[in-house]
Amino acid sequence: MDRQLVFAQLALGVFGVLGVATSAPGQWLEQALRVAIGLLITALVSRISPRTAVRFSPYAYGFMLLLLAAVLVIGISPAGSDSKRWIYLSGFTLQPSELMKVTVIAYLAAFFYNHLGNWQIWRPMVVIGFAAGLIVAEPDVSTAAFIFVLAFAIMLAAGTTITRLLSISTAAALIAILIAGPYLSQFSYIGERITGFRDILGAQEQTQTLSYQASQARRTLVKAGLFGIGPGRPISVPEADTDMVAVAIAQALGFIGIIVLFLLYFLIGSRGMKIAGSITGPGTLLAAGATAYICGQAALNLLVASGLFPVTGIPLPFVSYGLNSLVSVSIATGFIHSAYRQARQEGILA
Secondary structure (H helix, E strand, O other): OOHHHHHHHHHHHHHHHHHHHHHOHHHHHHHHHHHHHHHHHHHHHHOOOHHHHHHHHHHHHHHHHHHHHHHHHHOEOOOOOOOOOEEEEOOEEEOHHHHHHHHHHHHHHHHHHHOOOOOOOHHHHHHHHHHHHHHHOOOOHHHHHHHHHHHHHHHHHOOOOHHHHHHHHHHHHHHHHHHHHHHHHHOHHHHHHHHHHHHHHOOOOOOOOOOHHHHHHHHHHHHHOOOOOOOOOOOOOOOOOOOOHHHHHHHHHHHHHHHHHHHHHHHHHHHHHHHHHHOOOHHHHHHHHHHHHHHHHHHHHHHHHOOOOOOOOOOOOOOOOOHHHHHHHHHHHHHHHHHHHHHHHOOOOO
16 A cells, blocks of 8 residues: 555544544544544555456446435435435445445446547446436535536546537536436525525625524634644534534644645645556546545535635545545545555556
8 A cells, every 4th residue: 555645544534533522522532433444444445456446336336326316215314404315224324425426436437448439428428417416316416516526537537528528517417407306496505505605705694594604614713823722622613523624623723734634635636646647547547536536525625614615515535524425535545555556566656
């Protein structure tokens, strides 16, 4: 395994334990255990060759598609939410949309590797469209949109022309809309998030309602300053152990802590792209897609935490509380390690 990636994943896990300990003190030990589980999953996935991963990706995609459909029938919602995004399995809640992210990466890597120069573009249209459509229907527009971002990244890495990229994306979006059409009435929360974002950037007249979370996050960041106020202090930001865990870390460690977070994701991004560019075959697309997933989601989460983007509900990779997200990004990191093993075997990287 690549030592730099292992260091970055472990360091981000430590930040996650700190953030959870600050915002939900009773859960820090559970988070530490989950970090250890994530490292184990990464180690196991790293032993799978890129060719093996892409070979089994169509079966994984089909299975995840069935789980996403099952969510609409037997899915459960957290208290105070109308969203059905989880399946209860004997004391454990499974969120298929998180695992679909890495499944789409593997499937598209397989497709574009196997069809270079002879692309049957209807297949990625269907793959992206059905996955995004079922996720939108939960409703979870943010994750569905991020699936499109991942698909864009992989298609660009595969050398897709702009014409094909736009054709695939447009058709996939139409498929997603057709699938999610009956559920469009559930999307009122999207308008509320946009209104709250506009309020926090403008008049700030709804800081006790629609823009409350963003308002509290901004106040906490200002109060924390450069070095923070230390761990163990209560935090008033909603979801500070999950979506807003970066704010909890900023409260404890200040702006310095956020800079270190950024540098760790930059390390993953630079190392991941170097590994992806050093080899040929499906490992290139696997590593590129996994890197785009981790760093793209981190960037989006940090923009939300800083008040520069509307609230999305997208977790911070390796840091936010929640096993489903941690498992998903750990698998993605395993893909990068797998590509690194190939590079080492070919004598390209030390």
